[in-house]
Amino acid sequence: MKARLCRLIIPIVLFSLGAGAADISISASVDRDAIALDEVLTYTVTIEGTRDFPDVPPPTSDGFVIISGPSQSSSIQIVNGAVSASKTIQWRLAPTRTGRQTIEPVEIKYRRKRYRTPAITVSVGDSRKQSSTPPATSSQGARSAPRASSKAVIQDGVFLRAEVPKTTIYKGEELTVSFNLYFQNVRNYAPQKMPDAKGFWTEAFPEKRNPTISTTVVDGVTYKKATLRRLALFPTTTGDLIIDPMEISCEVPVRRQRRRSVFDDFFDDPFFNDPFFGSTKTVHVRSEPVTIHVKELPAAGCPSDFSGAVGNFVIESQIDTLQTVQNQALTLRYTISGSGNINAIRLPSLNLPATVEVFEPKVDRKVNNQGKSIRGTVTFEYVLIPRSSGTLRIPALSFSYFDPAGARYRKVTASGYRVDVRAATVTDTGSRSGFNKEEISLLGSDIRFIMRDNPRWQPIGSSVFSRPWFWIFNLLALVVAGGSLAVRRWMDQMARDSLFARRRRALSRAQQTLKQAQEAFEQNEIGQLAGLLERAVAGFVADRLGLPSGGLGPQDVTQALQRARADAELVTTVGNFLRQLEEERFLPGQLNPESASEKLQQAREILSKLTKAI
Amino acid sequence: MILVISLSVPLAAESALDYHFQKGNDAYLLEQYDEAIREYQIVLQNGQESAEIYYNLGNAYYKTGQLGRAILNYERAHRLRPKDENIAFNLRLANLRVRDRIDIPPEFFLFRWNRALVSALSVAGWARLLTLLIVLTCLLFALRQLLNLGILSRPARSVMLILGLAALLTLYPLLQRYAMTTNRDYGIILSDSSKSLAAPQEGSTELFIVHEGTKVQVLDQDNDWSKIELIDGKQGWIPSGDLEII
Numbered sequence: 001m002k003a004r005l006c007r008l009i010i011p012i013v014l015f016s017l018g019a020g021a022a023d024i025s026i027s028a029s030v031d032r033d034a035i036a037l038d039e040v041l042t043y044t045v046t047i048e049g050t051r052d053f054p055d056v057p058p059p060t061s062d063g064f065v066i067i068s069g070p071s072q073s074s075s076i077q078i079v080n081g082a083v084s085a086s087k088t089i090q091w092r093l094a095p096t097r098t099g100r101q102t103i104e105p106v107e108i109k110y111r112r113k114r115y116r117t118p119a120i121t122v123s124v125g126d127s128r129k130q131s132s133t134p135p136a137t138s139s140q141g142a143r144s145a146p147r148a149s150s151k152a153v154i155q156d157g158v159f160l161r162a163e164v165p166k167t168t169i170y171k172g173e174e175l176t177v178s179f180n181l182y183f184q185n186v187r188n189y190a191p192q193k194m195p196d197a198k199g200f201w202t203e204a205f206p207e208k209r210n211p212t213i214s215t216t217v218v219d220g221v222t223y224k225k226a227t228l229r230r231l232a233l234f235p236t237t238t239g240d241l242i243i244d245p246m247e248i249s250c251e252v253p254v255r256r257q258r259r260r261s262v263f264d265d266f267f268d269d270p271f272f273n274d275p276f277f278g279s280t281k282t283v284h285v286r287s288e289p290v291t292i293h294v295k296e297l298p299a300a301g302c303p304s305d306f307s308g309a310v311g312n313f314v315i316e317s318q319i320d321t322l323q324t325v326q327n328q329a330l331t332l333r334y335t336i337s338g339s340g341n342i343n344a345i346r347l348p349s350l351n352l353p354a355t356v357e358v359f360e361p362k363v364d365r366k367v368n369n370q371g372k373s374i375r376g377t378v379t380f381e382y383v384l385i386p387r388s389s390g391t392l393r394i395p396a397l398s399f400s401y402f403d404p405a406g407a408r409y410r411k412v413t414a415s416g417y418r419v420d421v422r423a424a425t426v427t428d429t430g431s432r433s434g435f436n437k438e439e440i441s442l443l444g445s446d447i448r449f450i451m452r453d454n455p456r457w458q459p460i461g462s463s464v465f466s467r468p469w470f471w472i473f474n475l476l477a478l479v480v481a482g483g484s485l486a487v488r489r490w491m492d493q494m495a496r497d498s499l500f501a502r503r504r505r506a507l508s509r510a511q512q513t514l515k516q517a518q519e520a521f522e523q524n525e526i527g528q529l530a531g532l533l534e535r536a537v538a539g540f541v542a543d544r545l546g547l548p549s550g551g552l553g554p555q556d557v558t559q560a561l562q563r564a565r566a567d568a569e570l571v572t573t574v575g576n577f578l579r580q581l582e583e584e585r586f587l588p589g590q591l592n593p594e595s596a597s598e599k600l601q602q603a604r605e606i607l608s609k610l611t612k613a614i
Numbered sequence: 615m616i617l618v619i620s621l622s623v624p625l626a627a628e629s630a631l632d633y634h635f636q637k638g639n640d641a642y643l644l645e646q647y648d649e650a651i652r653e654y655q656i657v658l659q660n661g662q663e664s665a666e667i668y669y670n671l672g673n674a675y676y677k678t679g680q681l682g683r684a685i686l687n688y689e690r691a692h693r694l695r696p697k698d699e700n701i702a703f704n705l706r707l708a709n710l711r712v713r714d715r716i717d718i719p720p721e722f723f724l725f726r727w728n729r730a731l732v733s734a735l736s737v738a739g740w741a742r743l744l745t746l747l748i749v750l751t752c753l754l755f756a757l758r759q760l761l762n763l764g765i766l767s768r769p770a771r772s773v774m775l776i777l778g779l780a781a782l783l784t785l786y787p788l789l790q791r792y793a794m795t796t797n798r799d800y801g802i803i804l805s806d807s808s809k810s811l812a813a814p815q816e817g818s819t820e821l822f823i824v825h826e827g828t829k830v831q832v833l834d835q836d837n838d839w840s841k842i843e844l845i846d847g848k849q850g851w852i853p854s855g856d857l858e859i860i
Binding site for chain 2: 390443447451452459461463465467469474477487
């Protein structure tokens with residue numbers, strides 16, 4: 001065995017690139033160059049020639065996964081004063097696929113130089129075939145458990161089964177996988193490879209230290225059954241997903257008196273019954289991969305706010321206070337609990353009024369794997385800061401999930417709240433920016449004081465157009481302007497038209513003459529009276545009718561009056577009056593004071609009549 | 615005649631108005647602002663106003679933290695007396711505390727000049743100016759008509775024409791200013807914050823939020839809803855109870 005191992009070691013000595021540095025050598029080896037898919041390979045890196053060993057990175061390979069390691073050991077030998085040190089680092093690798101698989105070189109850096117191991121190629125055979133070499137870890141080379149298509153081939157009365165309650169599920173629905181070990185007599189077991197499932201969110205149930213053992217009958221054979229591992233799987237994609245097998249190694253006691261069975265035939269070999277090999281042997285068993293068909297959730301009836309939660313949930317809301325002050329934070333908590341894919345739970349948006357500042361919620365997911373199915377609680381804790389006073393309405397929040405048992409969507413609702421927000425005191429202006437220097441200094445100042453003098457009251461909504469002074473002044477001004485215009489026009493006409501002027505002044509001149517006549521009469525100068533009265537009346541007619549003023553006889557006056565279409569009676573009166581005065585003028589002495597007074601009176605009457613007539 | 619009557623009617627009530635005004639002032643001095651507000655409101659309920667009472671009321675509201683009502687009353691005082699420095703100062707200070715800082719889009723300079731010109735005087739100021747110009751023009755006209763001014767006649771005519779033209783030109787800012795003062799198109803938001811919606815019904819899309827004290831233009835009213843426009847041009851509907859017309 002050892003010789004075989006040695007044969008496989010590929011020592012590589014890497015020559016240093018720089019001068020004067022201590023040489024080290026690095027080599028890599030595998031314990032077997034051909035293994036079956038369900039076997040494990042030991043990959044060893046050995047470094048020699050130094051005591052300060054550099055770090056060795058793990059090997060990389062597409063065809064292998066590291067299942068354990070690194071385990072390290074180092075040794076120092078002193079031979080004839082020469083110190084040689086070596087270090088071995090080991091990993092255990094499991095192949096992931098068949099074919100020729102390459103383990104990539106491992107590269108280390110030591111004193112600024114690089115050392116590489118060569119790439120190692122291992123052929124991985126199908127596990128159904130017998131692997132070329134037994135694993136080195138086992139003193140008694142047991143054959144790996146053959147992979148059967150439907151049922152595990154039972155060897156040594158031990159087999160492992162992955163059991164699922166159903167193989168067709170909805171996306172997101174919980175699927176519990178139990179890895180059950182069926183056995184007749186197993187002393188001990190050690191997991192070699194944990195099950196894996198791609199495309200699932202996996203949550204493991206706790207493993208019991210001593211699995212409870214029950215008895216079942218499989219194919220007529222009585223087995224003990226122990227559940228080694230239970231997983232809750234939640235598919236995150238649709239399609240056919242595979243639950244990869246679990247692999248364990250068990251110590252099975254070797255019976256000397258073998259029971260004959262179909263399965264035991266194969267092992268009924270003197271080799272196994274050799275008493276040299278003691279009382280136990282190690283058997284590798286693995287479960288069958290299980291294919292799960294994952295269905296898409298039904299599109300019909302899918303609520304718009306559905307976020308992918310599948311299971312059975314309840315939602316609760318909680319608020320720390322219903323009365324707060326503006327700008328003071330309050331805590332709003334939504335708790336969704338139940339069984340299902342807890343990690344897929346998203347809360348729909350809160351739909352809060354924009355006057356509230358909402359911070360990103362603190363999300364707390366607690367998964368409880370103690371029960372029969374995965375339960376959990378997700379808490380969304382929101383901090384809200386109402387920026388305005390008044391009533392803040394927090395609407396009820398609905399959460400939709402898919403219930404796989406009923407194959408329908410369900411909606412649960414958390415109650416809403418009404419929070420009474422009181423206004424904060426005004427003095428705080430906050431740390432608002434956008435003010436210029438002047439405004440900032442202004443902000444620091446207080447408002448100016450009230451006005452204390454009695455004001456002039458005016459009706460609300462009244463304007464200047466309802467004030468008298470406005471109209472009085474304006475109208476007065478216009479009247480003055482208009483009046484002045486009229487006066488001016490009159491003056492103009494007076495100046496422009498002498499006839500008009502004579503006409504206008506006729507009466508006043510006549511009256512003036514009458515006044516002189518009155519004075520003459522009072523001073524007993526009766527001789528002048530006739531001339532004055534004649535002048536007054538004839539002058540008046542001449543002025544009014546635009547006749548030449550001098551030398552008008554009674555005849556001329558009556559003719560002018562007739563032309564002016566004066567009343568015939570008046571014309572006769574005027575004519576007679578003027579003729580009497582003419583006689584008096586040429587033959588004075590006829591007038592006594594009495595008749596003179598009568599004549600004055602007559603003249604007045606005639607004038608007033610004439611004023612109306614012409 | 616009517617004018618004379620309208621002038622004499624308030625005289626009887628004036629002493630009572632002054633009494634409440636001074637009572638309000640006394641309460642203000644004692645920092646009993648709520649009491650002051652009550653007294654001032656009594657005056658306003660009597661249908662009489664003045665720049666002073668709006669200003670004092672604004673101060674009292676400001677002191678009690680009612681920013682929206684403070685600004686509303688300062689605006690009313692400012693409208694009555696646009697040149698008053700105290701009113702302008704307090705209005706400016708109160709506006710600084712309004713949460714909405716709307717950036718005013720730059721106005722076309724002619725509009726800006728026009729507004730500055732029109733608001734240079736109150737309606738009464740423009741009216742006084744107009745009256746003065748008309749009276750002077752008319753007097754000059756009358757003078758020229760009645761007296762022979764001789765050598766001064768021609769310059770007097772020029773002056774008269776200029777004055778007349780000025781009077782005509784004064785009519786424009788007077789009428790504009792009058793429209794500006796009497797228009798009921800502007801309001802102040804009184805509620806702490808008001809959601810502005812796209813349509814006048816509850817549950818409509820929320821467009822923006824206006825806060826207490828913001829001055830908005832009221833474009834339209836539909837039952838309990840008012841269509842508002844902010845100075846930056848944003849429009850939306852808010853409940854009519856959330857604002858008060860200046």
